Amino acid sequence: MTVIPVAEVALPAEVAALRHLESSTVERLRHEALTVPRNWVTEYGDYQNGGWHTLSLMNDTGDPRDVTIRDCPRPRPTALLERMPAMQELLAGLGVRCMWARLARLDHGAFLWEHRDYGELDEVERHRLHVPVVTNPSAYLVVGGTKVHMSVGRVWRLTPTSPHGVCNRFGPSRIHLIIDCYADAAFHDLNQGDAAAAGDAARMPEPSQSVLDETVTTATGLAELGYDHAAETALLELFYQYALAEGRAYDLIADMYAGLHRDDDAERWRSKKNVMLGLA
Amino acid sequence: MNSTRLLDDVAAVNLPRQFGLLEKTVEVISGSDAVHSLHVRGSLAAGTADRLSDLDFIVAVHDPSFGPFIRIIDTLMSAELGAILPGWRDTIVARMGGLGYVFLVPHEGKLHQIDLYAVPVSRLDTVLAQTKAMPVYQSDGEHSQRHSQVDWLINSTLERPYTAQELLVEILVLGHMIRKRITRGQRYVAYAEMFALHTATKNLIKTALTPGSAFYGWYQLAEEIGATPMGRQCLADLDRLISGHPIPTADDLTAALTTALDVAERAAPDAVAGLRTAISAYWHYLELM
Incomplete structure (x- = not known):
């Protein structure tokens, strides 16, 4: 395995570490998150490899299993949130105008592939808040070639209209409270960035040509044996190891299939790149 | 619903947790035409498995594809099963004619050990004669011809010093x-x-x-x-x-x-x-x- 040097850096503009949370609050949130939710929903299958599950806490139907995000100006608590008093207290305390709130569980080995969010919603300004409840060092967000480990004990802001991806390479499961909210005075009060803890952000290295060649060779070997999914995964994972240009991982997959004279598969991945990155 | 079916349901929920991982591993590895067959051996084949037992597989690969399979085995196990480390080239397993690798894979919140003993099809009978094993997957394809390079590959891999x-x-x-x-x-x-x-x-x-x-x-x-x-x-x-x-x-x-x-x-x-x-x-x- 190649040693990949990373350099600690300031947080990218798309991410901010906001308010600190009391450790007792975090402990109550963690207890609830690990004991109350059941029957997690796996949604957005094209965007992930199967290990990302959610349940809604605030939406317009009150159904925790209704997890497909849409504009939702008047959300109400779901049956799940009614059984989670610490979550209720936190949501009320943040004071922001919530569009949707959900718990997201990212299992070991799970990836949300490089994508942009909010593409399907209208132009109303929105922001996404993350409250990490359970995490580990191998769970991180990648945006603009920088990996950000959202540590527990803070409220974080993510602007998801930039290409980003999330992974939990080795586990245990990561659980975040994710709140999509409208921009208003309460949000702007909350959105006062502070320095992240040391180690929370690191710039990833540019990939050398030999690294790209070696990975493509391995992926091609997998595809030639019929392990297409593993081949695609090996190339998509480059986004989490190296600072790649936008959509480069998708291009590498399309090129791999083109090299194998599998033109339909190459075209499928070119189209998928456009959908994932909102370029269509 | 008859009592046999109900007992099957009870048995299903009381299976050792690694049975789900067993199914997933078989599904992943058998996804290639290069794989001729899969057997389980060790405690699973002997009927003595418990909740801590590792999953021992014999993976028979058509001779011409044996080298390519060995080259991608780490990436396959990482990408599809979430192995947390590259495979350890097993020096404890008996030398039966193939190459053994040990992977550590999380499943349902616990870490499990998967032993893959990869063998060219031309040596499968020799391996099966040395260990108790049960088939869990068999492809429809024909046996491939013996490929002379597999001997060199296996011997050179076994002799290569560890990094x-x-x-x-x-x-x-x-x-x-x-x-x-x-x-x-x-x-x-x-x-x-x-x-x-x-x-x-x-x-x-x-x-x-x-x-x-x-x-x-x-x-x-x-x-x-x-x-x-x-x-x-x-x-x-x-x-x-x-x-x-x-x-x-x-x-x-x-x-x-x-x-x-x-x-x-x-x-x-x-x-x-x-x-x-x-x-x-x-x-x-x-x-x-």
Whole structure:
């Protein structure tokens, strides 16, 4: 395995570490998150490899299993949130105008592939808040070639209209409270960035040509044996190891299939790149 | 609903948790026409499996595809099953004609051991004659012809010395095995595997600090390794390691792994850096066993 040097850096503009949370609050949130939710929903299958599950806490139907995000100006608590008093207290305390709130569980080995969010919603300004409840060092967000480990004990802001991806390479499961909210005075009060803890952000290295060649060779070997999914995964994972240009991982997959004279598969991945990155 | 069906439902929910991983592994590996068949062996084939048992597979690969399969095995296991470390080239398994690899894979919140014994189809009968095994997958294809390059590939792989990172993986895999022995009360095997962990740590020091050593095994360590302050520190750690209880407790194992990782950090820092987050996850799972 190649040693990949990373350099600690300031947080990218798309991410901010906001308010600190009391450790007792975090402990109550963690207890609830690990004991109350059941029957997690796996949604957005094209965007992930199967290990990302959610349940809604605030939406317009009150159904925790209704997890497909849409504009939702008047959300109400779901049956799940009614059984989670610490979550209720936190949501009320943040004071922001919530569009949707959900718990997201990212299992070991799970990836949300490089994508942009909010593409399907209208132009109303929105922001996404993350409250990490359970995490580990191998769970991180990648945006603009920088990996950000959202540590527990803070409220974080993510602007998801930039290409980003999330992974939990080795586990245990990561659980975040994710709140999509409208921009208003309460949000702007909350959105006062502070320095992240040391180690929370690191710039990833540019990939050398030999690294790209070696990975493509391995992926091609997998595809030639019929392990297409593993081949695609090996190339998509480059986004989490190296600072790649936008959509480069998708291009590498399309090129791999083109090299194998599998033109339909190459075209499928070119189209998928456009959908994932909102370029269509 | 009849009582047989109801009992089947009860049995299903009481299956050892690794049965789900067994199904998933079979599904993943059999996804290639290059794979001729899959057998399980060990406790699964003997009917003695418990919730800590590893999953032992024999993977028969058509001879022309054997080399390509070996080259992608780490990436396949990582991408599809979430193996936290590269496969350890197993030196405990008997030499039956193929290549053995051990992977550590999280499943339902616990870390499980998957042993893959890859064998060219031309040698499958020889392997099956040496071990009790049960088929779990058989392709429809014909047997491929014997391919002369597989002998060279297997022999050269077995003879290739380990890198420092491979030895670090060996230490971690052995730690996982020993933890299981402790839980089961298997004192003799725990003793043997603890000695293997000590040996792997010694080998890591030698590989990192005296890669061209002409001395065998444990001989001449003080003269070769102890010639520098860093080497003496590594030997002091090694001395502490081998001075522990021969039959370890869980606390002894934690202390031994901590020392071995300290040694690795000092002698082969790049090897540790490449696996740092995986090692963090490894500790988490080890505590849950």
